[in-house]
Amino acid sequence: MLNMLLLMYTKLSSCLIPLPVDGEGNLQSWPMPWPDRLTSTPPSLSTDSNAAEMFFKDTKHWSQLVSHVYRDGLSINWSSVRNVMDMNAGYAGFATALIDLPVWVMNIVPIDMPDTLTTIFDRGLIGLYHDWCESLNTYPRTYDFVHASFVFKHLEQRCDIVNVVVEIDRILRAEGYLVVQDSMEIINKVGPLLRSLHWSVTLYQNQFLVGKKSFWRPRP
Ligand SMILES: *[C@@H]1O[C@H](CO)[C@@H](O)[C@H](O)[C@H]1NC(C)=O
Numbered sequence: 001m002l003n004m005l006l007l008m009y010t011k012l013s014s015c016l017i018p019l020p021v022d023g024e025g026n027l028q029s030w031p032m033p034w035p036d037r038l039t040s041t042p043p044s045l046s047t048d049s050n051a052a053e054m055f056f057k058d059t060k061h062w063s064q065l066v067s068h069v070y071r072d073g074l075s076i077n078w079s080s081v082r083n084v085m086d087m088n089a090g091y092a093g094f095a096t097a098l099i100d101l102p103v104w105v106m107n108i109v110p111i112d113m114p115d116t117l118t119t120i121f122d123r124g125l126i127g128l129y130h131d132w133c134e135s136l137n138t139y140p141r142t143y144d145f146v147h148a149s150f151v152f153k154h155l156e157q158r159c160d161i162v163n164v165v166v167e168i169d170r171i172l173r174a175e176g177y178l179v180v181q182d183s184m185e186i187i188n189k190v191g192p193l194l195r196s197l198h199w200s201v202t203l204y205q206n207q208f209l210v211g212k213k214s215f216w217r218p219r220p
Pocket residue numbers: 077078079080
């Protein structure tokens with residue numbers, strides 16, 4: 001039994017990103033120390049200037065959206081949030097914008113989105129690849145806040161979003177929040193599913209759905 005378990009693991013060293021070296025194999029530079037690495041150009045980013053520009057634009061976009069909308073505009077009690085999951089993290093701009101809050105953020109890079117996981121690690125943050133058409137191994141945390149920014153449209157072509165919503169309901173603790181940023185078409189599908197699971201649902205600016213999972217229990 002133990003042997004079988006061991007076979008499922010792969011040595012991590014091949015997953016580590018090599019440090020930049022010059023033509024002779026000498027180390028060029030160490031990664032920036034924390035917290036500078038969070039906001040400086042990630043070494044893994046493509047070297048064309050466009051990539052860096054997009055990266056900084058993304059950081060700024062999330063910083064503004066979080067301070068104008070997520071922190072103040074959505075009636076979320078951030079004091080009750082400890083662990084956050086970003087279902088479609090991109091460069092982890094959302095996690096970066098939350099850095100001054102005492103929260104832990106798991107950044108998920110969906111398999112049908114551009115591969116940004118190396119950049120997330122470069123920034124000193126944590127992340128995973130995942131296919132949201134499958135269930136998620138939530139170890140080692142439970143979650144108080146799930147962020148779903150434009151995740152459902154891609155999934156709809158491959159699986160039933162009922163299953164994805166049910167999985168979110170499983171992941172999130174009672175009284176926890178889900179924020180869906182998406183088109184009204186998607187919000188109109190997700191909202192009724194959440195209500196059917198006894199969540200409260202509020203819409204902001206026709207693009208943010210805030211769902212709060214209730215402490216509902218079936219009658220004995
Ligand atoms: C926000 O959450 C904290 C921690 O659970 C709680 O003590 C506080 O009363 C809540 N504030 C509001 C306005 O509900």
